[in-house]
Amino acid sequence: MSDECYERILHLRAIRGYDDRPIVADDLDRILEAARWTGSSKNRQNWAVVVVTDPDQRNRLAACGDYTDPIRNAPVALALVQEPDGYEFDTGRMAQNIMLAAASIGVGSCPITLHREDQARDVLELPAGSRCRYAVALGYPAADARPARWGGRKPLREIVHRDRYGVPYMP
Amino acid sequence: MSDECYERILHLRAIRGYDDRPIVADDLDRILEAARWTGSSKNRQNWAVVVVTDPDQRNRLAACGDYTDPIRNAPVALALVQEPDGYEFDTGRMAQNIMLAAASIGVGSCPITLHREDQARDVLELPAGSRCRYAVALGYPAADARPARWGGRKPLREIVHRDRYGVPYMP
Numbered sequence: 411m412s413d414e415c416y417e418r419i420l421h422l423r424a425i426r427g428y429d430d431r432p433i434v435a436d437d438l439d440r441i442l443e444a445a446r447w448t449g450s451s452k453n454r455q456n457w458a459v460v461v462v463t464d465p466d467q468r469n470r471l472a473a474c475g476d477y478t479d480p481i482r483n484a485p486v487a488l489a490l491v492q493e494p495d496g497y498e499f500d501t502g503r504m505a506q507n508i509m510l511a512a513a514s515i516g517v518g519s520c521p522i523t524l525h526r527e528d529q530a531r532d533v534l535e536l537p538a539g540s541r542c543r544y545a546v547a548l549g550y551p552a553a554d555a556r557p558a559r560w561g562g563r564k565p566l567r568e569i570v571h572r573d574r575y576g577v578p579y580m581p
Numbered sequence: 582m583s584d585e586c587y588e589r590i591l592h593l594r595a596i597r598g599y600d601d602r603p604i605v606a607d608d609l610d611r612i613l614e615a616a617r618w619t620g621s622s623k624n625r626q627n628w629a630v631v632v633v634t635d636p637d638q639r640n641r642l643a644a645c646g647d648y649t650d651p652i653r654n655a656p657v658a659l660a661l662v663q664e665p666d667g668y669e670f671d672t673g674r675m676a677q678n679i680m681l682a683a684a685s686i687g688v689g690s691c692p693i694t695l696h697r698e699d700q701a702r703d704v705l706e707l708p709a710g711s712r713c714r715y716a717v718a719l720g721y722p723a724a725d726a727r728p729a730r731w732g733g734r735k736p737l738r739e740i741v742h743r744d745r746y747g748v749p750y751m752p
Contacts, residue, residue, distance in 0.1 A: 424620060449680075458741070499672055501670055502674040503692075506673070510681065543670070564617070572631070572632055575662065
């Protein structure tokens, strides 16, 4: 099958440095399509995406979290809204689709946590019951952009168990 | 760039029918590698995966949720464990990577909600503070398997907003 897709999944890394170009509308639409087609529990699709391009609004959104410079520096931030009866798990699936779709068309991305949800609700003018704890910054990678989290991962033997927690998967 | 990867992301669908073959060890390892390399908040990797192949154990796990037949019918269920200080958002990202990596090597997958977390904790013998609300069933698609959720999605105009919630993204 497709080794290229598999390798892209394996090597996806957050990009925190972007060049100054706005994102071409076609590219942004393709990324939004990937978000839209993400699977969700019972196909509920209890989510929304706020495309934040206005610089003042991006700065306000960035103030809602602690490590949010990519939102300030990127041309676009996608605020991922969890609607009532939605699940954070599905929001995470959508974020991964966004990042992988972006990478497949040459757009860098970085997931961002908005630690102060109440503030984010005000900034985004969300209706009661909707929440936004996560966003994804998007931009064409800067020439000198380096992956932010090439920090390695735990080995499989540390995180994988067999049938029951505590039973090693690896012999 | 790679239209093939993009199309795979767009067309990923849950598969609920599997043939009788066990999953080849190499295929399973590749899927676990994709899980392992998923990004997480601050690269915390506060997660674990329990590879459940034992039929009795799969049936016990299936009893922890309401729509869990794929766990009973698949050769493998990956129980996604959220360790203390982990986030469901990151578990969702991992699930999407698992599903996409599986699809890229010809393995079908279906995400499953375990509604009764306390029961799942007992079945998986999780330590205190760890939880498991989600699993992914894995198997080679049955010859007559049809995507379970070709049910369509909401149009972009319903879920995408511009700068603020309620401001249409589409003109």
